[in-house]
Amino acid sequence: MTDKQAENTGTEQTVILAEKLDLTFQTNDGPVHALKGVSLDIGKGDFVSFIGPSGCGKTTFLRCMADLEQPTGGTITVNGVSPEAARMARAYGYVFQAAGLYPWRTIGRNISLPLEIMGYSKADQAERVSRVLELVELAGFENKFPWQLSGGMQQRASIARALAFDADILLMDEPFGALDEIVRDHLNEQLLHLWARTEKTIAFVTHSIPEAVYLSTKIVVMSPRPGRITDVIESPLPKERPLDIRESPAFLEVAHRVREGLRAGHAHV
Amino acid sequence: MRSIVPVLTVVGVIFALWYAAAIWLNAAWAYDKAKRADVALSTSELVADTWSQEKPRLPAPHQVGAEIWKTTGAMVAKGRAFSKRSLIYHSWITLSATLLGFALGTGLGILLAVGIVYNTVMDRSVMPWVITSQTIPILALAPMIIVVLNAVGISGLLPKAMISMYLSFFPVVVGMVKGLRSPEVMQLDQMRTWNASASQTFWRLRLPASMPYLFASLKVGMAASLVGAIVGELPTGAVAGLGARLLAGSYYGQTIQIWSALIMAAALAAVLVAIIGVIQRVTLSRMGMA
Ligand SMILES: Nc1ncnc2c1ncn2[C@@H]1O[C@H](COP(=O)(O)OP(=O)(O)OP(=O)(O)O)[C@@H](O)[C@H]1O
Ligand SMILES: [Mg+2]
Numbered sequence: 001m002t003d004k005q006a007e008n009t010g011t012e013q014t015v016i017l018a019e020k021l022d023l024t025f026q027t028n029d030g031p032v033h034a035l036k037g038v039s040l041d042i043g044k045g046d047f048v049s050f051i052g053p054s055g056c057g058k059t060t061f062l063r064c065m066a067d068l069e070q071p072t073g074g075t076i077t078v079n080g081v082s083p084e085a086a087r088m089a090r091a092y093g094y095v096f097q098a099a100g101l102y103p104w105r106t107i108g109r110n111i112s113l114p115l116e117i118m119g120y121s122k123a124d125q126a127e128r129v130s131r132v133l134e135l136v137e138l139a140g141f142e143n144k145f146p147w148q149l150s151g152g153m154q155q156r157a158s159i160a161r162a163l164a165f166d167a168d169i170l171l172m173d174e175p176f177g178a179l180d181e182i183v184r185d186h187l188n189e190q191l192l193h194l195w196a197r198t199e200k201t202i203a204f205v206t207h208s209i210p211e212a213v214y215l216s217t218k219i220v221v222m223s224p225r226p227g228r229i230t231d232v233i234e235s236p237l238p239k240e241r242p243l244d245i246r247e248s249p250a251f252l253e254v255a256h257r258v259r260e261g262l263r264a265g266h267a268h269v
Numbered sequence: 270m271r272s273i274v275p276v277l278t279v280v281g282v283i284f285a286l287w288y289a290a291a292i293w294l295n296a297a298w299a300y301d302k303a304k305r306a307d308v309a310l311s312t313s314e315l316v317a318d319t320w321s322q323e324k325p326r327l328p329a330p331h332q333v334g335a336e337i338w339k340t341t342g343a344m345v346a347k348g349r350a351f352s353k354r355s356l357i358y359h360s361w362i363t364l365s366a367t368l369l370g371f372a373l374g375t376g377l378g379i380l381l382a383v384g385i386v387y388n389t390v391m392d393r394s395v396m397p398w399v400i401t402s403q404t405i406p407i408l409a410l411a412p413m414i415i416v417v418l419n420a421v422g423i424s425g426l427l428p429k430a431m432i433s434m435y436l437s438f439f440p441v442v443v444g445m446v447k448g449l450r451s452p453e454v455m456q457l458d459q460m461r462t463w464n465a466s467a468s469q470t471f472w473r474l475r476l477p478a479s480m481p482y483l484f485a486s487l488k489v490g491m492a493a494s495l496v497g498a499i500v501g502e503l504p505t506g507a508v509a510g511l512g513a514r515l516l517a518g519s520y521y522g523q524t525i526q527i528w529s530a531l532i533m534a535a536a537l538a539a540v541l542v543a544i545i546g547v548i549q550r551v552t553l554s555r556m557g558m559a
Contacts, residue, residue: 068458087464094462096455104477104556113473114463145557 015079015169015201016042016065022073023060023227033226034060035071040220040229044168047195047202049212050220051258057227058205062171065203066094078169090118092169093162097177099154101146101161108133108142111161118165132160135194152183159191163198170202177207185243188214192241209262213237213254214246221261231261287330294326295319328525336529353509356533362510364537366426366498370433371491377434378441378490379483385442386449386475387467396446403439407432407497412504429501429510436497437490444486448479481558484549491541499534511537 023035034057042048050058063069064076067083078086086092093114101110108129115125133139136156146154155175162170176184188211195202206212212219213235221231235254237245245251292315299318303310310318320329328336340356351358381399384391411432418428452474460470502512511530518527 066462068461087462090464092462094459096459098455100453100455100459102456102474102477104480104558106557117460117463117465117469117473147557 013044014041015044015046016040016076016203018061018064018074018076020074021061021064021071021076023057023064023069023071035064036226036228038074038227038229040232042201042203042218044201045199046218047216048204048218048220049216050203050205050222051207051209051212052222052230052262053224054207055227056222056224058222059173060227061222062094062173062203062205065169066092066171068094086169090165091167092171093165093167095159095162095170095172095175097174099146099151099158101154101157103146106143106145107138107149107157110146110157111164114161114165120165128164132163135163135197136160136190152179152187155179156187156190163194168198168200170200172202173205174207175204176211184208184211189243191215196239209255209258210246213251213258214241214243219254219258221258223262223264230264231257233257233261284330287327288320291325291327291329292316292319295322298322298326324522325524328528332525333528333532336525337532340529356514356529359509359511359514359530360533360537363495363498363502363512363534366429366501366510367433367491367494367537367541369426370430370435370497371437371494373430374434374437374490374494375441375487378438378486379445381438381442382445382449383471385446399439399442402435407436407500410435411500415501415504429498432501433494433497436493440486440489440493441483444482444489445479448482449475451482452478477556480556481553484545484553487545487549488542491545492538495534495538495541 018038018040021035021038022033025032025034038057038061050061052058060069064071065078065083067087076083079089079091081089101107102113105113111129111132112125115128120128129142130139133142136159138153138156138160141149141153141157146157149157155178159172159175162172176187179187191202192215194200204212204215206215217235217239219231219233219235220229221233222228223230233254236250237254296315296319299310299315299322302318319325321332322328325332337356340354341350344350344352344355344357349355351361381391381395385395386392414431414435415428418424418431456474456478457470460474465473498510499512499515502510503516511534514530515527518524518530
């Protein structure tokens with residue numbers, strides 16, 4: 001990355017910085033305040049989860065980071081530059097709630113799609129495709145079409161696609177929302193390994209408290225009407241997290257705090 | 270095998286109805302002849318006569334079959350497949366106009382669809398005209414196209430192809446606009462996150478996504494093209510082509526000739542549409558979409 005903040009003064013380098021972010025959608029039923037006065041900074045290598053009731057602006061916030069939505073007030077920077085400049089520099093991979101694989105491309109060619117677009121060489125493409133397929137445990141499925149894979153496998157393929165190019169930010173909007181508990185646990189575990197190995201910065205939207213606590217270094221609790229941040233919880237859990245950490249007292253305490261935060265948000269309404 | 274039985278049943282029923290209708294429609298003429306010759310007709314004589322008249326109101330299937338054979342297979346056997354009396358020759362004349370018109374119509378349709386999808390001004394201005402164009406009866410328009418083009422010295426294949434094009438571009442525009450717009454917002458957003466250029470989004474997302482729509486349109490367009498080519502042969506009193514055979518047949522009351530040209534046109538349409546169907550199946554299965 002060639003951004004100006006490369007030599008940030010803090011101990012932790014800021015990757016995403018939002019200050020008093022507002023976003024109001026003008027609809028036929030009047031304005032909808034999807035985000036109001038949202039301030040947050042995400043450091044390099046953070047795993048940040050966003051949790052909150054439906055309609056509190058989690059997706060909207062993520063889309064602002066990705067330059068898919070234009071804020072109506074405040075500022076937001078990604079890698080020290082505007083979200084648009086970051087998008088142009090292909091600074092992030094975005095995983096949508098649905099896998100969104102192209103039915104006419106095999107899994108391998110789906111994953112190489114962004115690589116083709118970004119102009120990676122053929123050899124590099126092949127090498128990267130097999131590497132990320134390995135990473136999400138889909139080796140051997142390269143020549144299958146999406147419909148030949150289960151929903152969970154498709155979702156893993158879409159994560160592989162976001163990992164294939166050199167973006168060090170990963171934005172994920174409820175990527176495991178549609179999956180069953182067991183598959184979800186498994187993917188959570190894989191995601192943590194992946195995060196540890198690649199040292200990416202991850203912003204992750206979820207509705208599940210255990211998922212948020214298990215994955216994150218930082219949990220952002222949001223509440224709706226207007227969409228705002230009500231609590232930011234720094235997780236005391238170690239980086240190394242076996243699945244059974246979820247029964248530990250430290251884990252349950254963080255989960256409790258998140259639940260309290262969500263309740264408080266509801267009480268405001 | 271299982272699918273052939275219902276098909277054969279339907280064909281059988283059609284033939285039975287056809288033969289029955291031939292008796293019913295041609296009986297009057299048979300009685301007329303008998304009356305003039307002053308003979309009484311037995312039922313079997315009546316049936317035999319209605320199925321073998323020279324200029325019946327409705328020729329029997331075997332008469333049409335014999336006529337088609339006489340003007341196709343038999344001509345080939347004599348090595349005169351492309352003589353003026355051969356239905357193969359006339360079919361070829363019509364087919365060439367159909368294919369040219371189809372190609373032009375498909376090209377025009379795709380171009381217009383791309384313009385409509387990418388340009389809001391075109392979306393608002395072109396689409397109403399496209400729809401209006403199809404509300405004008407082609408029978409009223411065809412003579413004008415032929416006459417105008419003739420006046421500027423263009424005759425033969427091209428004017429007919431223009432009429433084919435006029436009929437076939439419409440389903441292609443409608444289908445392709447829908448097809449090019451079929452990618453979900455999410456897929457377009459995804460392209461944006463990769464900072465894909467407009468042309469990358471077109472070639473890698475919009476165009477492949479539109480393929481099923483394109484093939485459906487091509488089938489309709491092909492049939493419309495054939496109709497266009499035949500209609501284009503009617504107003505000029507063309508001497509060649511299936512349309513010319515239809516016209517000549519009706520001048521001289523040659524119903525058998527009319528019907529054989531009709532059957533030939535139908536068979537041609539079926540074959541052309543089937544060919545597109547095969548290409549569709551191969552293409553889509555290669556794309557993993559079928
Ligand atoms: N394009 C849009 N036009 C108008 N209103 C919108 C638009 N997108 C989102 N909204 C509104 O903004 C608010 C926040 O929506 P958002 O999708 O960010 O919520 P969310 O927290 O992601 O909810 P969920 O958990 O259900 O996904 C909602 O009230 C929603 O109706
Ligand atoms: Mg959402």
